Amino acid sequence: METVFHWLPTLGGGFALTASIAVQVVILSTFIGIAGGLILLYGPLPLRLLVRAYVDFTRGIPVLVLIFAIYYVPSGFNVSLDAQTAAVVAIGVFAGAQVSEIVRGGIGSLPAGQLEAGKAMGLTSLQRFRLIVVPLALPRMMPPWTNTAVEIIKGSALASLIGVTEFLYQTQAAVGTTFEPIPFYLFAAAVYFVCAFGLSQASHVIERRYQYLEQ
């Protein structure tokens, strides 16, 4: 454990990068997901089919394949993408497909009656969206969206495989130098667990807070 302590600055730097990647991916995938979900729900058919194809295709391949593809394929065309950007884009595109489905499901599963009541009172479709759909759908989307965020944090470890010096990469570097895998990997597992578990606990709190909306 003493060696771990000794390596903390390096590991901390790695963790900061992991956190930064995770935050960027969450933002990117949320934007992709909102756009994708809204197109799946309300978009014109050709666009809808395109997004549907993106979602189904992306969900059907391993994230790691996507990371390698986005990192290595452009270099074949003499375009070089730095490893961190490639990782953010790859994981973001992957998680964006999941968030698209979350947005589509969260809005699509709203009880029809309440939307109809808004319609009947003379609200325009934009007003119904702003005043009824968004406030009712957001709390429904929170738990699966948090799950995706947890997946993103864990998935960011894959970025180490294309040389991004994030948390797992630095852990492996420490192991390679000290030849003490057990304390370092235990420590890494504990750190990932605390982040993921903390997030999903926060999600449960939010879920309970909004339970009154589901009658």
Add this chain to the structure above:
Amino acid sequence: MIEVEGIHKSFGAREVLRGIDLHVERNQALVVLGPSGSGKSTLLRCVAALEPFQAGSVTVDGELIGYRDAAGQRRRLPEKALAHQRAEIGMVFQSFNLFPHMTALQNVMLGLVHVRRRPKDEARATALEWLGRVGLGDRGEAFPAQLSGGQQQRVAIARACATQPKVLLLDEVTSALDPELVGEVLKVIKDLSTAGVTMLIVTHEVLFARDVAHQVVFMDEGVILEQGEPHEVLGNPRTDRFQAFLKRYANVSMRTS
């Protein structure tokens, strides 16, 4: 006030409304009776501009609802014009459909603020007044989930009335309620009828129809079989189907007092 002429409506091959004519006088209540699946709710949804229909017409206060005439062709109105018309047609649903993320007061205020564009404080005063009229003046801060079914339905009625639509449509508003809660909702409707609100009411409550209706219509399988003043129609059913219906629902109790 409400003129329905020759409405035909089908879902796919199934014809739900097969030529319905109705006429609701200003300040009067017309009650449509009929068994489940007779097309009553669909009729209301057509009148409320919520549902397109294949033939016929609906006018409210002289305005053609849901369609416009374009060189002899009937065209569905654009969404914005439909919203404008729906504002004049209040609707109360079987399942209340209150907005669960808003308090009772906010539910009633919503249409005043966003449809009628009233200032917030004026909307609040009007909403409170309506909550008072339905006997819930002290429950404005409650969320729908904290109210009983009967209370929720009364909030829904206040919500529909607060914007002062020209007509009020009530779709089986007591069918989802526990029997002991039916009376409090029917009393509110009775009060509205006394106050001269023009209403088109779909219900199973035969005794209530007798009590509030100026006109009663019996509908089955998409057509109107009988219509007239309540005492003559209910007291002297001419068709077998209406007799059977009355026999089945005559013992449905009503407590408005």
